[in-house]
Amino acid sequence: MSNVMRVGIIGGGLMGREAASAFGRWFVLEDFPVKAELVAVCDLQDKLLDWFRQVPTVKLLTKDHHELLRSADVDVVYVAVPHHLHAPIYLDVLAAGKDLLAEKPFGIDLAGARRIRDAASTSGRFVRCSSEFPFLPGAQRVVQAARSGKLGKLLEIRSCFWHASDLDPAKPVNWKRQVKTCGEIGVMGDLGMHVVHVPFRLGWNPKRVYAQLQKIYTQRPDGKGGMAECDTWDNAMLHCEVEVEGREVPMRLETKRMAPGATNTWSVEVLGTDGGVRYSTAEPKSLWVFERHKEQQWSRIELGFQTPFQTITGGIFEPGFPDCFLQMWAAYAAERAGALGDKFGCVTPDEAVRSHELFAAALRSHATKAAVAL
Numbered sequence: 001m002s003n004v005m006r007v008g009i010i011g012g013g014l015m016g017r018e019a020a021s022a023f024g025r026w027f028v029l030e031d032f033p034v035k036a037e038l039v040a041v042c043d044l045q046d047k048l049l050d051w052f053r054q055v056p057t058v059k060l061l062t063k064d065h066h067e068l069l070r071s072a073d074v075d076v077v078y079v080a081v082p083h084h085l086h087a088p089i090y091l092d093v094l095a096a097g098k099d100l101l102a103e104k105p106f107g108i109d110l111a112g113a114r115r116i117r118d119a120a121s122t123s124g125r126f127v128r129c130s131s132e133f134p135f136l137p138g139a140q141r142v143v144q145a146a147r148s149g150k151l152g153k154l155l156e157i158r159s160c161f162w163h164a165s166d167l168d169p170a171k172p173v174n175w176k177r178q179v180k181t182c183g184e185i186g187v188m189g190d191l192g193m194h195v196v197h198v199p200f201r202l203g204w205n206p207k208r209v210y211a212q213l214q215k216i217y218t219q220r221p222d223g224k225g226g227m228a229e230c231d232t233w234d235n236a237m238l239h240c241e242v243e244v245e246g247r248e249v250p251m252r253l254e255t256k257r258m259a260p261g262a263t264n265t266w267s268v269e270v271l272g273t274d275g276g277v278r279y280s281t282a283e284p285k286s287l288w289v290f291e292r293h294k295e296q297q298w299s300r301i302e303l304g305f306q307t308p309f310q311t312i313t314g315g316i317f318e319p320g321f322p323d324c325f326l327q328m329w330a331a332y333a334a335e336r337a338g339a340l341g342d343k344f345g346c347v348t349p350d351e352a353v354r355s356h357e358l359f360a361a362a363l364r365s366h367a368t369k370a371a372v373a374l
């Protein structure tokens, strides 16, 4: 395998451009075995294709993703399009013999996720799904603490991803607010992969789920003077049970579009009888650690820039979204090149399918008002 990963992007909107930004400053990674180069972009909108003209390595701009997939210059495809297009385009990527970094969710529903997972395994291509927050230094410290065995008997686990801009009823509708383009799982499809990645990787797989799902505003301005239907779930609280060392432990997974005051706030908390750990992007440098000695104590450790893949950035500087997104891409590139070692990896197709099994069970739980076994 060449040490240059040549990337094509399908879907050059919010996340497609974020990916371009990550490749544009790839050189900040120190002693990294793979270079990344953005070579081709597909989007339906002229103004977005024009935006990518400023990236000197881009040789192909197209509105037809089949044209991008025919290009011999593309090794890896990042697909960041509305959810109803995930399965068809991911399957096209695999059929074209390319590797894939899929945006979440992995298909619009469980059936789609299984089809993609099966095609990935038949094709032999390297496929992972997007989830970047675990690559923040604070999140990595939570993973280390959970694996250390020093927390004692686990009491509870909480993993959350909260937004708030939907609290404004004047916010216009978009494809993420409609079942036909976002999926029946709604906010779980949008935010759910972010809250399951760390628990799944730590082996905390729900055995049972009781779901509370909420739809708050059922209509929003359509941007043309009228109103449009808005039929996806806005908030989802999944009360789960996982088995840790032979005991059942409660785990709460929260995905919310309406969490007052929260702007892309991702957090994770693990509490045990001997210790605990808590991290939130609302305080990006703060790791909260609980210790039980003679006295009980929560203390705050001020973190710096100890990312999994070393960069030139000063060790005391603050990390943010573009940093963890670059780190996620570094994990993808390293694992694809067989150089991940013991570092944290991106969501695997099996984990992505498991997330859909959980979300499908959550829909059943909410419909029946009962806990559903997985």
Ligand SMILES: NC(=O)c1ccc[n+]([C@@H]2O[C@H](COP(=O)([O-])OP(=O)(O)OC[C@H]3O[C@@H](n4cnc5c(N)ncnc54)[C@H](O)[C@@H]3O)[C@@H](O)[C@H]2O)c1
Pocket (backbone or CB within 6 Å): 010, 011, 012, 013, 014, 015, 016, 042, 043, 044, 045, 048, 063, 065, 079, 080, 081, 082, 083, 085, 103, 104, 105, 130, 131, 132, 189, 190
């Ligand atoms: N990892 C994250 O933190 C994160 C954050 C936001 C969104 N996402 C995910 O990224 C994906 C895209 O979301 P977004 O916020 O970037 O949406 P967006 O609406 O900003 O961008 C989607 C783009 O896809 C393009 N598109 C639509 N159909 C296409 C087609 N057939 N061929 C090529 N391009 C097409 C649209 O023109 C648009 O530019 C979704 O799966 C979403 O869940 C991930």
